[in-house]
Amino acid sequence: MTEAIKGIEKETVPGEGAVAATTVAVARTPTEPAAGRGAALRVEGAGISFGDFRAVQGIDLDIPAGEFLCLLGPSGCGKSTLLSAMAGFIQVSEGTLTAGGAPVRGPDPELGMVFQSSEVLFDWMTVHQNVTFGPRMRGVSRVEQNRVADEFLGLVGLRHCADRYPGQLSGGMRQRVQIARVLANEPGVVLMDEPFGALDAQTRQVLQQETARIWEASGCTVVFVTHDIDEAILLADRVAVMTAGPAASIKSLYTVDLPRPRDESDPAALRLRSRLREDIGEEVRKAMRDQGLDDRLDREAKGA
Amino acid sequence: MTITTTEAPAPARTRTRPRRTGGKGGQALRTVGVYAVAVLLGLGVWQLVAVKYGPSLVASPSQTLSAARELAADGTLGNSVIASSRRILIGWGLGVVVGAPVGLLIGQIRIVRLLLEPYTEFFRFIPPVAFVTLAVVWLGIGESSKVVLIFYTAVFIVTLNTSAGVMAVDESKLRAAASLGASRRQILQRVVLPSTVPYILTGARLAMGNSFLTIVSAEIVAAQVGLGSLIWTSRNYGRIDWVFVGIITLGVLGLVYDRILRVIATRVLHKYGAKV
Numbered sequence: 232m233t234e235a236i237k238g239i240e241k242e243t244v245p246g247e248g249a250v251a252a253t254t255v256a257v258a259r260t261p262t263e264p265a266a267g268r269g270a271a272l273r274v275e276g277a278g279i280s281f282g283d284f285r286a287v288q289g290i291d292l293d294i295p296a297g298e299f300l301c302l303l304g305p306s307g308c309g310k311s312t313l314l315s316a317m318a319g320f321i322q323v324s325e326g327t328l329t330a331g332g333a334p335v336r337g338p339d340p341e342l343g344m345v346f347q348s349s350e351v352l353f354d355w356m357t358v359h360q361n362v363t364f365g366p367r368m369r370g371v372s373r374v375e376q377n378r379v380a381d382e383f384l385g386l387v388g389l390r391h392c393a394d395r396y397p398g399q400l401s402g403g404m405r406q407r408v409q410i411a412r413v414l415a416n417e418p419g420v421v422l423m424d425e426p427f428g429a430l431d432a433q434t435r436q437v438l439q440q441e442t443a444r445i446w447e448a449s450g451c452t453v454v455f456v457t458h459d460i461d462e463a464i465l466l467a468d469r470v471a472v473m474t475a476g477p478a479a480s481i482k483s484l485y486t487v488d489l490p491r492p493r494d495e496s497d498p499a500a501l502r503l504r505s506r507l508r509e510d511i512g513e514e515v516r517k518a519m520r521d522q523g524l525d526d527r528l529d530r531e532a533k534g535a
Numbered sequence: 536m537t538i539t540t541t542e543a544p545a546p547a548r549t550r551t552r553p554r555r556t557g558g559k560g561g562q563a564l565r566t567v568g569v570y571a572v573a574v575l576l577g578l579g580v581w582q583l584v585a586v587k588y589g590p591s592l593v594a595s596p597s598q599t600l601s602a603a604r605e606l607a608a609d610g611t612l613g614n615s616v617i618a619s620s621r622r623i624l625i626g627w628g629l630g631v632v633v634g635a636p637v638g639l640l641i642g643q644i645r646i647v648r649l650l651l652e653p654y655t656e657f658f659r660f661i662p663p664v665a666f667v668t669l670a671v672v673w674l675g676i677g678e679s680s681k682v683v684l685i686f687y688t689a690v691f692i693v694t695l696n697t698s699a700g701v702m703a704v705d706e707s708k709l710r711a712a713a714s715l716g717a718s719r720r721q722i723l724q725r726v727v728l729p730s731t732v733p734y735i736l737t738g739a740r741l742a743m744g745n746s747f748l749t750i751v752s753a754e755i756v757a758a759q760v761g762l763g764s765l766i767w768t769s770r771n772y773g774r775i776d777w778v779f780v781g782i783i784t785l786g787v788l789g790l791v792y793d794r795i796l797r798v799i800a801t802r803v804l805h806k807y808g809a810k811v
Contacts, residue, residue: 320710338633340716351711355729355807365715368725396806 256492262320268342269296269418269452270331272317277326285478286312290326292471293458294480297444299453303464303507304473304482305515311347311424313473317454318344318353318422330420334449340365343418343451347425349405349493352397357406358384365416383411386445407441414449423455427462439465443492460507464500465493472510475518483510545809556658594776599783602776611765616784619750623792624680626738627746630689634742635735638694640729642701643723655694661690663749681753681761687751689742693735700734701727732807736800740793747789762788 278288287309294300302310314327315321319337328335330342352361360367361375362383371379384390397405401510406426413421423442427435443466444451450469457463463470470485485507489499585595594602606612639657640647663684674680704727712726717757754763762781771779 272688318714320714337711338713342714344714346707346711350705351707353708353712353726354727355732364712364717364725368715368717368721412715448757500601513775 268417268419269298269450271296272454273327273329273418274313274431275327277316277323277390278330279309279316279321280324281311285504286327286476287473287479289480293462294452294454295449296331297452297470299455299466300463301467302410302454302469303460303463303474303511304458305511305518306458306474306476306507307510307518308476308514310458310473314344314422314454314456314470315425315535317420318342320344340369341419343413343416345406345413345421345423345426346407347428349397349402349429352408352412354397357394357396358389358400361397361408362393362412362415376448379415381528383415386414386448387411387441393490400485401434403430403438406430406438409503410442411503414445414451420452420454421449423453425458428457428459434506435462439491442466447491458509458511461495464489465495470507472507473514475514482514591775594779598776599779601778602774603784606765606777611760612780613786614760615762615765615781616788619754619757619762619785620788622678622753622761623685623743623746623750624644624679626685627743629682629686630742630746631693631735633686634690634693634738635697635703637690638697639701639723639731639737640693641727642698643727648698655691655713658687659691659695663745664752667752667756670753674754676758681750681758681765683755685746685751688745692742692745693738693785696738696741697731698732700731703734704730730772730809732804736796736804740796743792743796744789751785 234451244429257488258274272292272293273294274309277290279286286504290313293298302309302313311358316323317330317335319342322336330339330398335342356364359380362380364377366376380393381390381526384393387410389407389411390406392400392408394405396410400408410426426442439462442455453466455463455466464487467487470487472482472485473479485503487503489497494500545688581593581596585593585598588697590598606615637651641646641651666684666687670680670684674683708726709722716723717766749762751763751766754761755767758764762785766778766781769781771777
């Protein structure tokens with residue numbers, strides 16, 4: 232079922248309920264896997280329910296170590312719910328979910344999470360203390376903490392803000408602190424839940440470029456939830472499009488085989504963009520037909 | 536496409552934390568002025584009422600002042616203030632010290648909540664005054680009965696506020712801490728407790744106010760010294776002006792303690808978002 236348009240490969244996922252795991256052959260070996268400490272994520276026949284409510288079902292994803300995967304879908308489709316399960320915040324009701332071969336049983340420093348809201352920063356701690364929180368909980372020495380803070384604040388360009396409090400920073404800076412805090416734990420997998428959704432367009436663009444750079448430098452596996460098609464094209468090795476919820480599943484998988492840094496005006500990127508728009512548009516229209524669908528799923532997943 | 540440099544030059548100090556007192560001398564002066572006007576107006580009304588009803592019902596400001604001098608001269612006023620303050624500070628302090636951890640546990644651990652909730656929900660409707668008799672019968676007329684009554688007043692308020700604060704902690708903050716590798720205990724110490732500080736503080740302030748309510752009733756029965764006892768014994772001597780001294784001293788004392796609490800909170804607990 233692979234349609235080969237230049238630079239884009241589409242693999243349509245078998246209809247929902249299909250148990251067979253669709254393993255997409257990675258068309259591309261990750262460009263210069265720097266540190267190579269990413270962990271593979273494998274989701275097989277996973278479904279998540281809250282009581283009688285079925286959020287997602289029949290999810291099959293095989294994410295090789297070091298890959299950057301974007302989960303794209305209309306709002307309320309359960310992207311964040313799926314991500315929460317990958318982070319171990321909620322359990323899958325059916326199927327399996329493994330990271331680095333071991334089942335995900337709960338929150339784990341190996342599975343870092345960057346939240347949409349920077350409210351998750353600890354306001355009573357300085358930026359330095361926020362970033363070193365993970366290492367501090369593990370009881371590493373002060374010298375090592377300082378090294379970690381220096382390295383990861385440097386990576387996101389916030390060394391000069393180490394002694395400030397989150398409340399004194401702009402939204403974009405706070406998200407960079409959040410990213411540094413997660414990376415300071417050196418996780419194998421970084422899960423990002425629309426991390427730039429609340430930012431202005433310019434800041435978002437800068438942070439997207441930085442994210443691509445940081446990912447290439449760190450070599451970790453990234454699962455990035457977004458509803459922004461351009462963001463997905465800019466960042467992803469593969470884009471998984473989800474169907475509208477409830478009982479959402481993966482609609483299609485695209486491999487983005489374009490050189491990095493990505494050029495949005497590349498004809499292949501433009502073609503992919505229109506394909507993705509078509510796919511998403513279909514789902515959004517479907518969602519709008521089923522009235523009463525709001526952001527309930529995403530909110531539940533965030534524990535609001 | 537240009538490559539974004541990350542180590543951007545330090546931006547000029549854009550957002551410094553707003554300071555309430557910062558560089559607004561004129562405004563502060565005006566605030567004090569308005570307060571002064573309000574107090575003077577109050578004193579004026581008081582004087583008018585005193586003139587209308589006479590000294591047997593209402594002591595005028597000047598009569599109250601001379602009565603205060605009289606009571607201060609023979610040491611009654613000072614001793615009363617010290618005795619009541621001691622009881623309030625010990626009882627309230629114990630209430631905060633016990634109430635905050637209990638509230639944290641109630642908010643954080645389900646089984647503790649289920650075990651204690653019937654009691655917190657029951658006793659918070661029983662005012663301390665209802666226990667005055669029992670306290671005296673059980674604990675005697677000494678200090679302990681008063682301190683226990685104040686403690687009873689304070690502990691429920693602090694506990695309930697603290698547990699409400701724990702429940703209000705942003706769930707995603709807890710998730711973030713867990714996924715950064717913090718244990719349950721570490722989350723409680725490093726995330727839940729600091730997030731709850733503003734609630735504990737509010738509880739402590741409310742408890743302080745209520746302690747002043749309780750101290751008067753606690754000292755009704757069998758107390759040699761104290762502001763409450765001063766007010767009640769003055770009645771026996773028919774000294775309305777002493778009653779006024781007692782009441783006003785209570786008010787001033789409460790105000791002073793609340794101010795001290797607020798200053799400590801803003802200085803020490805500022806970074807925890809303590810806004811009082």
